[in-house]
Amino acid sequence: xxxxxxxxxxxxxxxxxxxxxxxxxxxxxxxxxxxxxxxxxxxxxxxxxxxxxxxxxxxxxxxxxxxxxxxxxxxxxxxxxxxxxxxxxxxxxxxxxxxxxxxxxxxxxxxxxxxxxxxxxxxxxxxxxxxxxxxxxxxxxxxxxxxxxxxxxxxxxxxxxxxxxxxxxxxxxxxxxxxxxxxxxxxxxxxxxxxxxxxxxxxxxxxxxxxxxxxxxxxxxxxxxxxxxxxxxxxxxxxxxxxxxxxxxxxxxxxxxxxxxxxxxxxxxxxxxxxxxxxxxxxxxxxxxxxxxxxxx
Numbered sequence: 001x002x003x004x005x006x007x008x009x010x011x012x013x014x015x016x017x018x019x020x021x022x023x024x025x026x027x028x029x030x031x032x033x034x035x036x037x038x039x040x041x042x043x044x045x046x047x048x049x050x051x052x053x054x055x056x057x058x059x060x061x062x063x064x065x066x067x068x069x070x071x072x073x074x075x076x077x078x079x080x081x082x083x084x085x086x087x088x089x090x091x092x093x094x095x096x097x098x099x100x101x102x103x104x105x106x107x108x109x110x111x112x113x114x115x116x117x118x119x120x121x122x123x124x125x126x127x128x129x130x131x132x133x134x135x136x137x138x139x140x141x142x143x144x145x146x147x148x149x150x151x152x153x154x155x156x157x158x159x160x161x162x163x164x165x166x167x168x169x170x171x172x173x174x175x176x177x178x179x180x181x182x183x184x185x186x187x188x189x190x191x192x193x194x195x196x197x198x199x200x201x202x203x204x205x206x207x208x209x210x211x212x213x214x215x216x217x218x219x220x221x222x223x224x225x226x227x228x229x230x231x232x233x234x235x236x237x238x239x240x241x242x243x244x245x246x247x248x249x250x251x252x253x254x255x256x257x258x259x260x261x262x263x264x265x266x267x268x269x270x271x272x273x274x275x276x277x278x279x280x281x282x283x284x285x286x287x288x289x290x291x292x293x294x295x296x297x
Contacts, residue, residue: 004028014259019121027121030083043204050207051199062184066177073173074132081130087114087139095145098154099138106158106240108165111136119143124258127156129163132173136164148253151246155237162236168229175225179218186214226274234281235288244289251282 008024011017019027045064049057072080081087090096090113103110111131118126118141125144131137138160145153163169187210195206238244255262255278262278269277276284 001028016122016124016259018119018123023121027084034080034083043201046204046207047199047201050203054198058184058188059181061187062180065184066173066180069176070132070173073130073169074135077131077135077137085120086117088117089113090115090140094150095153098150099157102154102158102161102240106161106165106236108161110138110161110164113138113140115140115142115145117142119146125254126258127160129160129169132169136169138164143257147257148250149246151241151243152250152253155241155243155247155250158240159233159237161240162233163229165236166229166232168233171225171229175222179221183214183218187211190214220271223272223274224270227269227276230275231284234276234284238285238288244285244292247285248282251278251285 008017046061049061049064053060090099096113099110099113111134114137116139118124123143125141125147127138127140127144129136129138138157140153140156144156148156187207190210190213191203191206194210195203197203197206234247238247241247254260260278264273264277275281
């Protein structure tokens, strides 16, 4: 909590935060309540499984974690997200027409496109794809819609449609399913090494610590996969929108608006980043532009 407050003070100092401390406190209470409820459920399930299957609980735990994660991914857009923000279907107009046009060109069923009232908390801009099946949607920050040109918004929409076209949310679920069994087995063995407790609530601290330690390397692999998916989405965005100039101008402007590090240390990008650095993304757009303008042969 103190570190979160300190980080928020720094964000306020550079103009990224628009929300009051009271509003932040209310959001903190909401998120803590949700996290505590989920943690309580996970803890109860862990105790039940370790008691019923003393040596083989890791297998049903892996299966359950994937199923629950998938269920949360499907329900979060309609159950959890509205607790913190208002989502408004994109009204008829230029932007909605562009979204539908790009979706048809990409050959995807986009579901609904929403604008989120991000400006109540931040001056930063963003967009994302969320949900599974009937809850699948593209979400655009109102700060994005208000401050960027039509061509720049089209570039962003094309990027998000690339995630839909390539089923990247499902790829995330598949990745979780692939790593879950080995991760759960590692958590079991590591928790046994950390504590002699078995099948009771007293085993939970060791299980939680083991889970955190095992999640670190799988998270690094997940970040690497995420960067690959983002590079592919960037490439498709350039092809679908045909606007490398708008892509470059958007990356430059949003880096300033979001107070981003455009060229972080290599180890940070290689280990912690979920997206390629800004300079790399701009370089890819410039290279694409040159290939189009000066085709080989």
